[in-house]
Amino acid sequence: MPDTIETAARSALAQVLPQDLPPEAIDPDADLEHLGLTSLNKVLFLTSVCDRVQVGLHHFTEHDLAAMRTLGQVVTALSRHAEVH
Structure with a gap:
């Protein structure tokens, strides 16, 4: 199950952030920058999360x-294109 x-998105973002931050501690409204x-890390993050949820870039x-x-904006944008199973 995907x-x-x-x-x-939280997991993929936590993997590319320079500080060690657990996925659940990431504020969905915090500016990624x-x-x-x-x-470069934003591209890696978006590619990874798109692969994980099967939404093409x-x-x-x-x-x-x-x-x-x-x-939060990434999650909203990807949600518009995710297939409902």
Whole structure:
């Protein structure tokens, strides 16, 4: 069974953050840049979470990806494209 989008996003984000932060401690409204996420790590994070929840990156434009500035925004954006099982 695939991860829920929020669980997958929290886990993927925790793996690329420079500080050791447990997934459940990540504030969904915190700015990813303020958490220390670099542009490269944002790409790695988004690729990883898309793979985990089976949502293709092709659903998003460069502008869409740039607009995802918080964990909550990523979860909302991915939720619009996730298949319901």
